[in-house]
Amino acid sequence: xxxxxRVFTFKIAAxxxxxxxxxxxxPAAWLEALGFPRQESYMFVRMLGWAYxxxxxxxxxGLKESLQGRxxxxxxxVGIVSNSGAFLYLLYYGVLxxxxxxxxxxxxxxxxxxxxxxxxxxGLLMFGVRGPAESVHQSG
Numbered sequence: 262x263x264x265x266x267r268v269f270t271f272k273i274a275a276x277x278x279x280x281x282x283x284x285x286x287x288p289a290a291w292l293e294a295l296g297f298p299r300q301e302s303y304m305f306v307r308m309l310g311w312a313y314x315x316x317x318x319x320x321x322x323g324l325k326e327s328l329q330g331r332x333x334x335x336x337x338x339v340g341i342v343s344n345s346g347a348f349l350y351l352l353y354y355g356v357l358x359x360x361x362x363x364x365x366x367x368x369x370x371x372x373x374x375x376x377x378x379x380x381x382x383x384g385l386l387m388f389g390v391r392g393p394a395e396s397v398h399q400s401g
Contacts, residue, residue, distance in 0.1 A: 262328070263327060263328075263330070263388070264384070264387075264388040265323075265327040265332065265337075265384075265385075265388040265389055265392060266324060266327040266328050267384075268381060268384035268385055268388055268389070269320050269321075269323050269324035269327055269336075269340075270324060271377075271380075271381065271384075272317075272320055272340060272344075272381050273317050273320050273321065273324065275377055276313050276316065276317050276320075277314070277317060279370060279373075279374070280309075280310065280313045281310050281313050281314045281317065282310075283310075284306055284307065284309055284310030284313070285307060285310035285311065285314070289303050292306075294364075295364050295366040295367060296363040296364015296365065296366055296367040296368070297363065297364070297367055298362075298363065316339070316340075316343060319335070319336045319339055320336055320339075320340060322335075322336055323335075323336030323337060323340070323389075332389055332392055334389075334390075337385050337389035337390060338390075340381065340382075340385045340389075341382055341385050341386060341389075341390070344378040344379075344381040344382040344385070345378070345382045347374070347378040348375060348378035348379045348382060351371060351374055351375045351378060352375050354371075355371055355372060355375055
């Protein structure tokens with residue numbers, strides 16, 4: 262498995278396990294028991310889980326191409342924009358102390374996500390954008 266494939270595999274697995282499954286399937290009481298702030302309605306939390314799952318579908322196409330030695334620039338750039346934005350927002354709100362009133366589990370997930378989104382962004386830049394020119398494959 263090449264480095265770009267590893268980045269996509271890590272991104273897909275981490276997103277599904279840490280974000281999609283909990284946001285889509287955990288009962289609100291479980292989320293709150295772990296320290297997630299209580300919501301009036303969990304509609305947007307559930308929609309966010311679906312949006313993350315949709316991103317994973319796109320990353321799946323990037324993974325498929327990378328396993329064949331090609332770079333699908335669409336999923337690479339979507340990943341860079343998504344993960345760099347998540348990194349900046351998570352870092353900003355983490356430094357402000359937004360999570361200090363949340364449960365320890367969500368504080369660990371938040372800071373872990375800061376590190377993971379930075380690593381994914383850098384991996385996509387290094388192995389996706391700056392990868393070998395001969396293996397570039399533009400896909401829509």
